[in-house]
Structure formats: C-alpha cells, structure tokens
Amino acid sequence: MIEVRSLTFAYPNGPxxxxxxxxxxxxxxxWAILGSSGCGKSTLLYLLAGxxxxxxxxxxxxxxxxxxxxxxxxxxxxxFGLLPWATCEQNVSLGLRIYDFxxxxxxxxxxxxxxxxxxxxxxxxxxxxxxxxxxxxYPAQLSGGQRxxxxxxxxxxxxPDVLLMDEPFAxxxxxxxxxxxxxxxxxxxxxxxxxxxxxxxIEEAAFLGQKILLLGREIETIENPGAGASDYRGSxxxxxxxxxxxxxxxxxxxxxxxxxxAWQRHPHAAPGEVAGGRG
Amino acid sequence: MSRRSLLWAxxxxxxxxxxxxxxxxxxxxxxRARTDILPGPLAVFPVFFAQFPRxxxxxxxxxxxxxxxxxxxxxxxxVPAGLAMGQSQTLNRFFSPLLYLTHPVPKVVFVxxxxxxxxVGDLAKIVVITLILFFQILxxxxxxxxxxxxxLIQSVRSLGAGRRALFFFVxxxxxxxAVLTALxxxxxxxxxxxxxAELYATxxxxxxxxxxxxxxxxxxxxxxxxxxxxxxxxxxxxFAVDWLERRLCPWEFAT
Numbered sequence: 001m002i003e004v005r006s007l008t009f010a011y012p013n014g015p016x017x018x019x020x021x022x023x024x025x026x027x028x029x030x031w032a033i034l035g036s037s038g039c040g041k042s043t044l045l046y047l048l049a050g051x052x053x054x055x056x057x058x059x060x061x062x063x064x065x066x067x068x069x070x071x072x073x074x075x076x077x078x079x080f081g082l083l084p085w086a087t088c089e090q091n092v093s094l095g096l097r098i099y100d101f102x103x104x105x106x107x108x109x110x111x112x113x114x115x116x117x118x119x120x121x122x123x124x125x126x127x128x129x130x131x132x133x134x135x136x137x138y139p140a141q142l143s144g145g146q147r148x149x150x151x152x153x154x155x156x157x158x159x160p161d162v163l164l165m166d167e168p169f170a171x172x173x174x175x176x177x178x179x180x181x182x183x184x185x186x187x188x189x190x191x192x193x194x195x196x197x198x199x200x201x202i203e204e205a206a207f208l209g210q211k212i213l214l215l216g217r218e219i220e221t222i223e224n225p226g227a228g229a230s231d232y233r234g235s236x237x238x239x240x241x242x243x244x245x246x247x248x249x250x251x252x253x254x255x256x257x258x259x260x261x262a263w264q265r266h267p268h269a270a271p272g273e274v275a276g277g278r279g
Numbered sequence: 280m281s282r283r284s285l286l287w288a289x290x291x292x293x294x295x296x297x298x299x300x301x302x303x304x305x306x307x308x309x310x311r312a313r314t315d316i317l318p319g320p321l322a323v324f325p326v327f328f329a330q331f332p333r334x335x336x337x338x339x340x341x342x343x344x345x346x347x348x349x350x351x352x353x354x355x356x357x358v359p360a361g362l363a364m365g366q367s368q369t370l371n372r373f374f375s376p377l378l379y380l381t382h383p384v385p386k387v388v389f390v391x392x393x394x395x396x397x398x399v400g401d402l403a404k405i406v407v408i409t410l411i412l413f414f415q416i417l418x419x420x421x422x423x424x425x426x427x428x429x430x431l432i433q434s435v436r437s438l439g440a441g442r443r444a445l446f447f448f449v450x451x452x453x454x455x456x457a458v459l460t461a462l463x464x465x466x467x468x469x470x471x472x473x474x475x476a477e478l479y480a481t482x483x484x485x486x487x488x489x490x491x492x493x494x495x496x497x498x499x500x501x502x503x504x505x506x507x508x509x510x511x512x513x514x515x516x517x518f519a520v521d522w523l524e525r526r527l528c529p530w531e532f533a534t
Contacts, residue, residue, distance in 0.1 A: 046433070049433075049437055051433050051436060051437065069436050069437050069439065071439050073437070074437070075433070075434060075437035076434070077430045077433065077434050078430070079430065080428040080430040080431050081430055081431060081434035082431075083435075083448070083449065083452070084530060085452045085453070085455075085528070085530045086452075086530075094435070094438060094448065095438035095439065097448070098435075098438050098439050098440050098444045098448065099439060101443075101444050102439070102441075102444065107441075108439040108440070108441055108444070109439060137533075138529075138530040138533045140530070140533065141533055141534070151434070154438070155437075155438075158438065158439075
C-alpha cells in the first residue's frame with residue numbers, strides 16, 4: 001500500500017533527516033511512528049501526505065508516486081486544523097465542498113469521484129462522532145476532544161484508504177485521549193484504513209501500533225500484534241511493549257553524540273534496516 | 280455597551296452642548312468674538328431638519344458616496360495585495376520597507392497634489408480617501424494572511440485544496456475580519472480627510488457646505504447643521520461597519 005524507496009530528505013540548510021531510507025506498509029496495517037522530538041517523524045508523515053517532496057527517492061502509495069497531496073490520503077494534525085470561522089458542521093463538510101469546488105478533475109479529487117450527497121455524508125459523520133449537538137458551534141466553542149473528533153469526521157467524510165495522524169491526541173486529557181484512541185481503532189476497522197500515527201507517547205504507540213517504527217539513531221520496527229484490543233492496555237503484552245520501547249528510546253538517547261547515524265556507519269546495509277536521524 | 284448607555288451618553292453630550300451654548304450666548308465669557316458663534320442643539324436641530332430635505336441632504340449624499348466609493352475601491356485594491364504579501368515572503372520582503380516608509384506619512388498633505396492630477400471632480404476626493412484606507416487594510420490583511428497557522432493550511436491542502444480552493448476557503452474568510460477592523464479604525468480619519476478634500480475646488484459635499492455657511496454667509500446654525508450631518512456620516516459608517524462585522528464574522532462574537 002505504502003512504499004518508501006531510498007528516500008533522502010533534508011531541509012534547506014538543515015540536517016539530513018533521512019538518508020536512503022526504505023520502508024513499506026501493507027494495506028490495513030496499523031503503524032505507529034515513535035521517536036523523540038527532532039527525529040523527523042512529523043517530516044516523514046508530511047512526505048507521505050505529499051505536502052513535502054523528498055530530496056531523493058520516492059514515496060509510492062497504491063502504485064502512484066506521490067508528488068502532491070493524494071485525495072484518498074487523510075491527514076489529521078495535532079491542533080489548529082479546523083477553520084476557526086466555520087461551524088463544526090461546515091468544517092466536517094469542508095473536504096466535500098472542496099471536491100465540489102474542483103469537480104471530478106482527478107487531481108484534487110479521486111479518479112472515480114462522483115458528486116455525492118454532501119448533506120447526508122456530513123450528517124452521518126456528525127452523528128457517528130457524536131458531534132450532532134454541537135454542529136453549530138465554532139471550533140473555539142468546542143472542547144479539545146470535540147475538535148479532534150471534528151477533524152476525524154472531516155477526514156473520514158472523504159472516504160480515505162490511508163489515514164495519517166500527527167500527534168492527534170497530544171493536547172488532550174488522559175480519559176479523552178484513551179476514548180479517542182479506542183474510537184480511532186474502531187473506525188480503522190470500520191473503514192478498512194491503513195493507519196499511521198506519529199507520536200512521542202510510548203503508551204499511544206503501544207496501543208495504536210501493530211507495528212511500531214522507532215526513529216532515531218537506529219531505525220527499527222517492533223511488532224506489537226495485540227494492539228487495539230479493548231482490554232489491551234491491561235495486558236502483560238502491552239506492558240512488555242511499553243518496557244521495550246522505553247528501553248530502546250533510552251538507549252538511543254544514551255548513545256554518545258559523537259556516534260554517527262546508522263546510515264553513515266553502515267552505508268551498504270540492506271534496505272529497511274537503516275536511516276539517518278538525530279536521535 | 281447597551282443601547283441604553285449609548286442613549287444616555289448621547290443625551291449627556293447634547294445637554295453639555297446646550298449648556299455651553301447658553302453660557303457663550305449670554306456673553307459672560309471674556310471672548311473677543313460674537314456671542315452667536317455657538318448655537319445650541321435646540322437652535323441647530325430645527326435648521327438641520329429644515330435644510331436636510333433641501334440642499335444639506337444633497338451635500339450629505341455626495342459626501343456619503345465619496346466615502347463609500349473609496350471604501351469599496353480600497354477593499355478591492357488592498358485585499359488582493361495584502362493576501363499576496365501575506366502569502367509570499369519574497370513579495371513581503373520587497374514591499375515591507377516601502378510600506379514602512381509610506382504608511383506613517385499623513386496622506387492628507389497629498390490633497391493638493393491629487394487635485395492637480397485628478398481634477399476637481401469626485402475622483403480626486405475618492406483617490407485621497409482610498410490612499411488612507413488602502414494602507415490600513417493592506418497592513419491588517421497582510422498580517423492576517425501571514426499569521427494563519429501552517430497546520431491549518433496543510434490540513435486543508437490534505438483535503439485536496441490547491442491554490443484556488445485555499446484562496447476561497449481559507450485566505451478570503453481569514454482576511455474578512457481584518458478588512459472590517461481596518462475600515463472601522465480608519466473610517467473616522469477617512470471622513471476627516473474628506474472634509475479637508477471638500478474644501479478644495481468643489482461645490483458639493485458637506486465640507487463645502489460647512490465652509491460656505493460659516494465663512495461666507497456667517498449662518499452659524501446652518502454651519503452647525505452641516506457639522507451635525509458630518510458627524511452623523513462618520514457615526515453611521517462606523518455603525519454600519521460594526522453591523523457588517525457582526526453579520527459577516529459571527530465566530531468573532533461567539534462565546
């Protein structure tokens with residue numbers, strides 16, 4: 001579904017965040033991307049979303065090289081993603097209205113796009129995410145949890161197959177965060193989504209990532225097959241994953257600063273094993 | 280502010296005016312002037328209502344047209360320019376120093392120059408007021424566009440929006456409060472400059488009317504009626520912008 005081929009990325013005048021990075025995700029997988037700040041995890045998400053272009057290499061989603069935002073990839077950011085001047089309902093219907101604005105041009109809208117009943121779709125997603133009572137509220141009048149639910153509704157209203165999330169629940173209180181994580185997992189199954197969640201929270205990665213991509217000096221993938229089950233947070237497997245992730249993150253931080261990133265030490269390493277990062 | 284408190288303030292101002300008029304009219308102040316130079320509202324308002332259906336109303340309409348046309352023209356020119364500067368760092372880097380130098384220059388001193396270039400008709404007056412409003416709107420719209428959160432732009436782009444959709448769904452509505460704030464802040468200055476502009480080479484407009492009644496006919500009640508009309512013009516425009524802001528930007532007032 002998603003394939004990253006020998007990707008290199010550096011910001012102008014900035015450090016090289018990825019060097020010859022290879023990675024892939026199958027359809028329907030739930031990935032979490034974990035790493036400390038500055039390791040490039042948000043940048044990776046922006047690259048996958050088509051909002052940034054690799055310096056070298058390619059991002060391929062569903063067989064298509066990504067050079068611009070792909071209509072069927074949904075993106076949810078931590079905050080500030082809703083239009084402050086539009087009501088909850090208008091925000092949820094925004095993507096549909098943008099589709100209508102362009103019509104079926106295949107660039108801004110999916111290739112098989114047909115003008116749909118915006119009202120019914122908006123209605124469905126407002127109801128599904130419990131937003132009907134606050135439909136006429138502006139984002140400033142919504143709670144943090146409601147705002148993120150509106151952002152999710154807006155994205156899912158476009159019926160995406162890939163959902164990218166950048167620290168979506170970082171600014172929420174713990175109970176709200178847990179319930180939105182559960183909701184995300186339900187929606188993932190309902191909509192058959194391939195999900196990728198970028199987070200700095202070990203617990204969030206352990207709950208929402210069947211596979212966890214650890215970015216930093218060493219890039220590695222940790223399998224976590226039990227993720228998402230409703231009682232998973234209380235299980236021993238969950239605790240083990242959290243311990244493991246904590247140990248790996250600590251080891252990356254403890255690595256001496258003079259030690260070069262993995263890709264410099266192993267320039268001929270096999271694809272998928274290594275990539276650069278600042279740890 | 281409630282309507283009630285506004286009404287009280289209005290009554291208080293009228294009372295102060297009338298009181299002052301009586302004191303001046305009684306000739307008890309050591310002024311070296313005539314005692315009829317400050318007629319009170321009791322003398323002025325009858326003249327105002329008598330004159331308005333005749334020539335005063337015509338002058339009022341001319342002045343109103345000049346300000347409203349300037350407002351529309353400056354919005355039409357400044358909003359695209361401000362959005363362009365707010366979106367493009369290159370444009371902003373180039374034009375900001377120019378703006379920095381020209382923005383504080385009092386535009387009213389250009390009145391004689393503008394009259395030379397655009398003649399004695401409405402156009403000269405409209406150009407002068409537009410000069411003032413243009414800079415005010417340009418600066419506020421530029422800042423509104425530049426201060427949009429990148430997260431907002433990116434998430435709307437991820438919904439499929441290209442440049443055109445971003446313009447309609449993001450930049451335009453984001454600039455609306457800035458436009459109305461700029462108009463609200465500068466409508467007073469605009470009317471003040473209109474007055475100055477109407478002293479020059481024209482036979483229409485409230486500025487001309489006030490000057491003519493005061494300095495040529497020494498008809499002070501009529502002069503004050505003109506001043507009242509000018510005040511109402513400024514106040515009315517201020518209220519109109521305020522009303523538009525509540526209508527068009529309800530999210531700014533939602534609690």
